[in-house]
Amino acid sequence: MDLFPPGTNPDFITPWHGAVAVLADASVRIIDASSIDESKFEVILNANDEPWYLRERSELFSWPGFELDFEPLYPCGMVVKPKPRSGPYRFEDVDMKLVRRLALSTAPLLLQGFTMEVKKEVFRAKAKQLGEIQQWPFGDIIEIRENIDLNMNNVLTREDMPFHYDGVFKTVQNEETGEVISVPPLFQMFRNRAASQQVGGLTLFASSRNMLPLLGHEIIPVEELRKLKWKTFTAKNDGFGGDELQLPFIAAHPETGVDTFRFHEPWPESKCVAGKSEPTIVEVVGLPAAESEALCEKLTRLLYDRRVAYRHQWTEGDFIFNDNATTHHTRTAFEGGHREHWRVHVN
Numbered sequence: 001m002d003l004f005p006p007g008t009n010p011d012f013i014t015p016w017h018g019a020v021a022v023l024a025d026a027s028v029r030i031i032d033a034s035s036i037d038e039s040k041f042e043v044i045l046n047a048n049d050e051p052w053y054l055r056e057r058s059e060l061f062s063w064p065g066f067e068l069d070f071e072p073l074y075p076c077g078m079v080v081k082p083k084p085r086s087g088p089y090r091f092e093d094v095d096m097k098l099v100r101r102l103a104l105s106t107a108p109l110l111l112q113g114f115t116m117e118v119k120k121e122v123f124r125a126k127a128k129q130l131g132e133i134q135q136w137p138f139g140d141i142i143e144i145r146e147n148i149d150l151n152m153n154n155v156l157t158r159e160d161m162p163f164h165y166d167g168v169f170k171t172v173q174n175e176e177t178g179e180v181i182s183v184p185p186l187f188q189m190f191r192n193r194a195a196s197q198q199v200g201g202l203t204l205f206a207s208s209r210n211m212l213p214l215l216g217h218e219i220i221p222v223e224e225l226r227k228l229k230w231k232t233f234t235a236k237n238d239g240f241g242g243d244e245l246q247l248p249f250i251a252a253h254p255e256t257g258v259d260t261f262r263f264h265e266p267w268p269e270s271k272c273v274a275g276k277s278e279p280t281i282v283e284v285v286g287l288p289a290a291e292s293e294a295l296c297e298k299l300t301r302l303l304y305d306r307r308v309a310y311r312h313q314w315t316e317g318d319f320i321f322n323d324n325a326t327t328h329h330t331r332t333a334f335e336g337g338h339r340e341h342w343r344v345h346v347n
Contacts, residue, residue, distance in 0.1 A: 008027070008028050008029055008030055009029070009030040011032075013030050013031070013032055017032060017033060017034070018030040018031065018032065018033055019031055019032075019033040019036065019053075019054055020053040020054065021041060021053065021054040021055070021056065022044075022053060022054070022055045022056065022072050023056045024056050024058040024060050024061070024105055024106075025105040025106050025209075026072045026073070026076070026077060026078040026105070026106035027072075027106075027209070028072060031054070036054065039057070040056060040057055041054040041055065041056055041057060042054070042055055042057055047084065055070070060098065060101055060102045060105060063094070063095065063098055064095070065093065066082070066086075066087075066089055066094075067082060067083045067086040067087075068080055068081065068082060068083060068086075069081055069082070069083050072106075073108075073110065073310050074310065075207070075210055075306065075307050075308065075309070075310060076106070076107065076108075076205065076206075076207035076209065076210055076308075076309075076310050076327075077106055077107060077108040077109065077110060077205060077207075077310050078102070078106045078109055078110070079110040079111075079112060080102075080109065080110065080111050080112075081111070081112040081113040082113040087113045087114075088113045088114060088115050089113065089114050089115070090114065090115055090116070091111070091114040091115060091116040091126065091319065092116065092117065092122065092126070094111075094114065094126070096126060096129035096130045097129075099111075099130065099321055100130050100131065100187075100321075103187065103321040103322070103323055104255060104256065104323060107205065107207065107322050107323035107326045107327045108205045108310065108312070108320050108321070108322040108323075108327065109320065109321040109322070110312070110318060110319070110320050111318070111319035111320075111321075112315070112317070112318055112319075114317070114319060115317070116191065116317075116319075118193075120141050120342070123141060123191055123342055123344065124140065124141060124344065126189075127140075127189050127344045127346055130187060130189060130321070130346045131186070131187065131346040131347050132346065132347045133344060133345070133346055133347075134167075134170075134185045134345040134346065134347055136170070136239055136240075136345075137238060137239055138150065138238065138239060140344055140345075141342055141343070141344050142342075142343050142344075143193075143340060143341075143342060144156065144340065144341040144342075144343050145194075145338070145339065145340035145341075146158055148276075150238050150239075151237045151238045151239075152237050152238055152239040152240070153234065153235075153237055153241070153277050153278055153280075154272070154273070154276065154277035155239070157273065157276050157277060158201075158333060158334055158335065159272075159273045159276065159277065159333050160271065160330075160331070160332060160333045161330050161331045162264060162265035162266070162267040162271075162280060162330060163204070163206060163263070163264070163265040163300065163303045163304070163328045163329070163330040164263075164264045164265065164280075164328060164329070164330065165184055165262065165264075165324050165325070165327070165328050165329070166184060166185060166188055166324050166329075166345060167182065167183065167184030167185050167240075167324065167345070168182060168184060168232065168245070168247075168264050169182070169234060169240035169241045169242075169243065169245070170182065170183050170184060170185070170240055171183065171240075171243050171245070180243045180245070182245055182247060184324060184325070185324055185345035185346060185347055186254060186255070186323070186324060186325055186346065186347050187321060187322065187323065187324060187345065187346040187347070188320070188321070188322040188324050188329075188343060188344075188345060189319075189320075189321055189322075189343065189344050189345075189346055190318070190319065190320040190321075190322070190341045190342070190343050191317075191318075191319050191341065191342045192314045192315065192316055192317060192318040192319075192339075192340070192341050193316070193340040193341065193342060194316055194338050194339060194340045195313075195314040195315055195316050195318075195337075195339050196337035196338050196339070197334040197335075197336060197337035197338070197339050198336060198337060199334060199335065199336070200332045200333050200334030200335065201313070201314065201331065201332060201333075201334030201337075201339050202311050202312060202313055202331070202332045203311075203312045203314065203329060203330070203331050204304070204309045204310065204311050204312070204329060204330045204331075204332070205309060205310045205312065205322060205327045205328075205329050206303040206304070206308045206309040206310075206327060206328045206329070207308060207309075207310075207326060207327055208259070208260040208261040208326050208327065209258075209326065210307060210308045211261055211302055211303065211305075211308045212259060212261060214302060214305070214307065214308065215302075219295075219298045219299070219302065220295060220298070220299075222250065222259070225249045225250055226248075226249070226250040228248075228249055228284055228285065228286070228287075229246050229247060229248050229249065229284075229285040229286075230246070230247060230249060230263065230264075230282055230283065230284050230285060230296075231244060231245065231246045231247075231282070231283050231285050232244070232245055232247070232264050232280060232281060232282045232283075233245070233280070233281045234278060234279070234280040234281070235278040237278070241278075246285055247262055248262060249261065249262060249263065250262070251325075253325050253326065254325060255325075260325050260326055261328075263282075263299055263300075263303070263328065264280060264282050265280075265282070265296075265300045265303065265330070266280065266281070266282040266293075266296050266300070267279050267280040267282075282296055283296075284296065303328055303330075314339065314341075324345075
C-alpha cells in the first residue's frame with residue numbers, strides 16, 4: 001500500500017526495506033535503504049538528534065549566513081525556518097536568487113522566522129531582486145484585507161473564493177492580431193501583516209505536479225484534456241475582468257517547460273455575497289452543457305483533494321513565494337479578527 005502521493009514509491013518497496021527521502025523539489029520518495037548513495041543524500045536529525053529522514057544534497061539548501069531547516073509541507077511545498085536556537089533572521093539579508101530557484105523547484109515556498117522593516121519600499125526592493133514586478137491598475141503592491149472602497153470581486157472580502165490562478169483576467173491586446181490574451185504573472189510574493197482570525201481564512205495551494213498524475217479515465221485522461229479549452233468571463237471591476245477568454249487546460253510552464261494545469265473554478269451567482277462579488281462563468285469549449293458542467297465539477301473536486309492541496313493557516317510575519325504557473329489557490333471564508341497580506345506579482 002502506497003501511503004504517499006502518486007509516484008513516491010514506484011517500485012513498491014516494503015516499509016522495512018525503505019527510507020524516506022526528500023528531494024530538492026520537496027517531493028517525497030521511498031528509496032531502497034540498502035543502496036543509499038551518501039554522496040547524494042544527507043541524514044537529517046530531529047529535535048532529539050535522532051535520524052529523521054534523508055534529504056537530497058543541493059546548494060538550494062545552503063543559504064550563506066543562515067542556519068536553517070528546510071522541511072516539506074504536505075502534500076506540496078516547503079517551509080524554511082531558523083534552526084532551533086537560531087534566528088530570527090532579517091528578510092532584507094536573504095538572497096532572492098536562491099529564493100527564486102527554490103520557489104521554482106517547490107511551491108508554495110513558506111518562510112517563517114524572518115523579520116522585515118514594515119515599509120513597502122523594503123518589500124518592493126526585495127521583490128525587484130526576485131524579478132520584474134507586474135503592474136496593475138492599483139499599482140504594484142496590494143493590501144489584501146477587507147476593503148469596500150476597492151471593487152475587486154471577492155479578493156478584498158471575507159467570503160470564500162474559487163480556486164484560480166492570479167492573472168487569469170490580466171489581459172493585453174496582441175498588437176499584430178488584435179486578440180485579447182491573458183498574461184498571468186509567474187510569482188506571487190506575500191508578506192502577512194496580521195492574522196488574528198480564529199476560524200477559517202485558510203489559503204489552499206493546489207499543485208499541478210500532484211494533480212495531473214491523478215487524472216485518468218474516471219475523470220479524463222491527460223492527453224484528452226490537452227486537446228480541450230475552457231472559456232471564462234467575469235464582470236469588469238477596479239482591477240481586472242470584462243473580457244471573455246478561451247484558454248488551454250494544459251500549458252507548458254514558462255521557465256521549466258513542464259506540463260501545468262490551468263483552470264478557474266466555476267463560481268455561480270449562488271456562491272456570491274450579494275452586493276460584494278460577481279460570478280465567474282466557466283465552460284468547456286465544444287462540450288454540451290451537461291458534459292461541460294460534469295467535467296468542471298470533477299476537476300474542481302480534484303483541486304480540493306488532500307493529496308493535491310496544501311492548506312495554510314497564516315501566522316503574522318509569514319512570507320510565501322508561490323509559483324503561480326504551477327499552482328492554483330483559494331481562500332476559505334472567515335469571521336472575526338483581522339487578516340492582511342501585502343502581495344506583489346513578479347515575472
